[in-house]
Amino acid sequence: MAKPPIRTSPLPRNLATTGTPRSGTTPPPQRFPSQQADSAMPLSSDPCQAAHIGERPFTGDPASPLDVAAWRHDERQRLRAERKALTPAMAVSVTDRIAACLTELLAPLDASRLIIGASWPIGGEPDLIPFLTTLRQRGAILSLSACVKPPAAMRFRRWTPNAPLERGLWNLPVPPASAGEVTPNLLIAPLLGWDDACNRLGFGTGYFDRTLDHMAPHPFAIGVGLHSARLSTIHPLPHDRRLDLIVTECGVEAGSPPLPSRRGMV
Numbered sequence: 455m456a457k458p459p460i461r462t463s464p465l466p467r468n469l470a471t472t473g474t475p476r477s478g479t480t481p482p483p484q485r486f487p488s489q490q491a492d493s494a495m496p497l498s499s500d501p502c503q504a505a506h507i508g509e510r511p512f513t514g515d516p517a518s519p520l521d522v523a524a525w526r527h528d529e530r531q532r533l534r535a536e537r538k539a540l541t542p543a544m545a546v547s548v549t550d551r552i553a554a555c556l557t558e559l560l561a562p563l564d565a566s567r568l569i570i571g572a573s574w575p576i577g578g579e580p581d582l583i584p585f586l587t588t589l590r591q592r593g594a595i596l597s598l599s600a601c602v603k604p605p606a607a608m609r610f611r612r613w614t615p616n617a618p619l620e621r622g623l624w625n626l627p628v629p630p631a632s633a634g635e636v637t638p639n640l641l642i643a644p645l646l647g648w649d650d651a652c653n654r655l656g657f658g659t660g661y662f663d664r665t666l667d668h669m670a671p672h673p674f675a676i677g678v679g680l681h682s683a684r685l686s687t688i689h690p691l692p693h694d695r696r697l698d699l700i701v702t703e704c705g706v707e708a709g710s711p712p713l714p715s716r717r718g719m720v
């Protein structure tokens with residue numbers, strides 16, 4: 455079956471600066487060991503049909519943090535299991551499509567003005583390291599998130615592809631503190647669930663909400679995850695911070711133009 459087109463609008467056109475070459479000049483992504491199997495296999499069915507099929511109905515009080523937390527807990531379990539159940543071929547396809555969409559979105563920007571805050575992929579998240587490597591080649595500064603305890607805004611430590619990582623909290627791979635910190639103007643936030651209002655459901659640690667709270671002005675924040683992780687709503691609570699765009703293997707799924715200008719990107 456032919457792959458459905460990737461939707462990349464809305465472009466962050468008010469962020470556009472110089473005429474950086476578009477993705478046609480971009481080298482093919484490098485494969486990482488976890489993604490080498492079956493990489494040429496197409497998806498067996500249209501991945502971009504309506505989602506939130508398996509969503510558990512919410513029967514509590516949406517203003518009650520306890521009720522919402524209980525529902526989110528179960529939805530996280532479901533969404534984590536669904537993501538882990540992807541075949542290697544599907545995971546590669548999803549990752550390639552997300553990377554292609556991000557590449558197209560960022561193509562009009564002067565990459566040398568981008569300070570990207572990303573996270574090392576865990577638990578079946580799309581492996582965007584090859585995509586980040588390409589942006590680095592175009593001049594972007596890369597950084598990876600590091601969690602602090604007690605929970606507060608994440609720190610972003612500079613990183614270049616192949617630079618050594620060490621184990622941080624929860625054994626997450628992070629650059630060493632000696633790499634130095636940056637303040638990203640573009641945040642890439644992996645997600646477990648999302649809704650049409652650009653709300654993000656993550657692992658439940660609250661780090662991304664705390665991070666966005668702490669950063670003024672906010673970086674431009676793009677959530678990345680599966681199309682099938684769409685929820686009718688995450689039942690947002692006051693601490694939840696919306697992202698600017700949600701990108702899945704089906705393209706830009708949420709976030710509406712015109713997008714506000716962001717520090718360092720105009």
Ligand SMILES: Nc1nc2c(c(=O)[nH]1)N(C=O)[C@@H](CNc1ccc(C(=O)N[C@@H](CCC(=O)O)C(=O)O)cc1)CN2
Nearest residue numbers: 573574575576577599601624644656657659660661662
């Ligand atoms: N890639 C990534 N980094 C991130 C987040 C995220 O969602 N994705 N976070 C979002 O806020 C924060 C960390 N939150 C975390 C939440 C749960 C686990 C966790 O369950 N770890 C499992 C192993 C997961 C796996 O590799 O499958 C464990 O410790 O056993 C780790 C980090 C910051 N860094």
Ligand SMILES: Nc1ncnc2c1ncn2[C@@H]1O[C@H](COP(=O)(O)OP(=O)(O)OP(=O)(O)O)[C@@H](O)[C@H]1O
Nearest residue numbers: 654655656657658659660661662663664667693694
């Ligand atoms: N700015 C904040 N200040 C204090 N607590 C917060 C803040 N943001 C989130 N929290 C707390 O963190 C916990 C988890 O929040 P939430 O359910 O929104 O996680 P999440 O965004 O899905 O997870 P993650 O950040 O791991 O991806 C909640 O108990 C919430 O009260």
